[in-house]
Amino acid sequence: MNVVLAKTETGRALSDAFIVARDRLPGTGQILEQRRQAFDAYERAGLPHRRLEDWKYTDLRALMREVLPLAPAPDAAALKHAEKTLKQHKVRGTRRLVLVDGVFAPKLSETADLEKGLSIRSLREVLEAGNAELQSQLFAFDVSNPMVALNTAMMTDGVVIEVAAGTVMSQPLHVVHIATGSVPAAIFTRSLLRLGKDAGVTLVESYVAADGAKAYQAHDSLVIAIGDNSRLDHVRLVEDSAEAANISSAVVTLGAHAHFNTFGMTSGASVSRYQANIAFAGEGSRVETNGVNLLNGKQHADTTLFMDHAVPNCASREVFRAVADDRAHSVFQGRIIVRPDAQKTDAKMMTRALLLSDEAEADNKPELEIFADDVTCGHGATTGALDESLLFYLRARGLSEKEAQSLLIQAFVGEAIESIVNDDLRELAVASAIRWLEARA
């Protein structure tokens, strides 16, 4: 059963859409009530538009127009199609967890022989089981953000991963979001990753489409809680199809002496937004967040980060590189808040954009709000074209124009990609960047 959610030209929502869809959404009682409230919040706001400061550069009313009907649960044919797609996106040495059209696919996932201390369940299972603590974490998102509210109301499935205290996993987990796109539809997922104290894990997320997928929307959200002395390495690759939209949100909390290293690269999707709130809840923790956009055609990609230094003695680094060709539009909004108690905060943000055509656009909006007096904070932003003198040098050495550009673009995004610690995953990101470069050559 498909439902139309909201026609936004008028800002009018179809109130009964949620009521129609809710039979397919896991959870009853309080969960259902929370969904209902979230849907009301979304309905009041509708799709975000440029008059909202936070969405100034990413007007979803213009870019997405509407929210597509809820995707049907994948049937046998869709799962088979997804399995074929999965083969092209396997990452060596990882444990795969697969979501097909927003539904956890146990047969495509590797959930057997879990390491001691690792627990993996589907979101549906957790919401239906009624674990109050997990559920309160799953609903930790602030529904004043309309896209979060919509996701909260409609989340259908996802993966809930718990890494117990003292468990340091060597094998990365790879969550693969596959859209089969048999009909134009929207996918709503929410996942949770919880690391106890003294734990460590690497999480990779890929967003991909099966061949021939019709237009779809991936609405995803991720809750991450990193315990004291724990470390999370995170890689996120958005390689959705050219007609897709990907609207993703993340909420990350770090305990004391924790470390979060995250890298995101967007080369796919027609419209994408990644909004992440990263909050320091314990002292002595560190976050490195690195991102790359590789865009062409009329692609629009927005990364909006909010770094919340609420406690003293934490450090954060944001390095973002955008490459925009043709009429593509890259957006980076980085807000750092240093709250009054957060003395000795060390926060830096550097964003650089490379425009490959006269019609490409890059918007950088750095914001620093500092309420403590003993801090080191800084940000910088540059936008420019490829350096002609470097291009000529390379061409004088025999590289064609495209080859010379490719080498310089690789170098430009390289600084961000280098931040990935795991060799295989760094290679994965490099390979994804090279695919993009070869496609434009």
Added chain:
Amino acid sequence: MMSLLEVKDLQVRVEDREILHGLSLTVNPGEVHAIMGPNGSGKSTLSHVIAGKPGYEVTGGEILFKGEDLLEMAPDERAAKGVFLAFQYPVEIPGVATMNFLRTALNAQRKARGESEYSTPDFLKKVREVAKSLNIPQDMLRRGVNVGFSGGEKKRNEILQMALFEPSLCILDEMDSGLDIDALRIAADGVNALRSPDRAMVVITHYQRLLNYIVPDFVHVMSRGKVVKSGGKDLALELEASGYAQFEDAA
């Protein structure tokens, strides 16, 4: 015998200013030509136009390379055909490892000529050999192209490329600028090792000093966008004694 390079009555403008006013030069395989002249005489412009640097407008004349119209070719085609410009100021390319750059460039040239790509062991062996002869340490090859290199290291890196690509025409643009005498000797030895009956060199320099190390067969004096005098290697010594002023007046 066909000349390797024939520059005929070349006229070149940059924006609204004519820099070369009918320059002619013929270079045959195996020859080493020195082009001398004061600052602003158009020496570097000539080297840039031969290599295909954008921003120069050729308003008259022609350049033939192995009998073909060089001006019709993109810079990378010229490189693949055997033109090599050793830059006066080699650029720094952060993020592009020297080794990766060398391999990409060499294979691009070979591919353009329809030759097979070098195998990795052959390539590494060749680079190591040449690097050793030029006193280039291995860790320099792992760094970004020219990043953090001294002036001398940058020039040696140019000669390393020259040795790898095996061009038939080498243009050395002010190779001596910024080099002390030891660095100059290493660079010159590297260049001399590449002299061969099949390969010609055009050495552009302001000072005679370089020509003590790279001894030319012919010396041309440029002034105000033209060759105003040509002769043998003794002409360079003459210039050292008398300076360029006489030619400034003549031009």
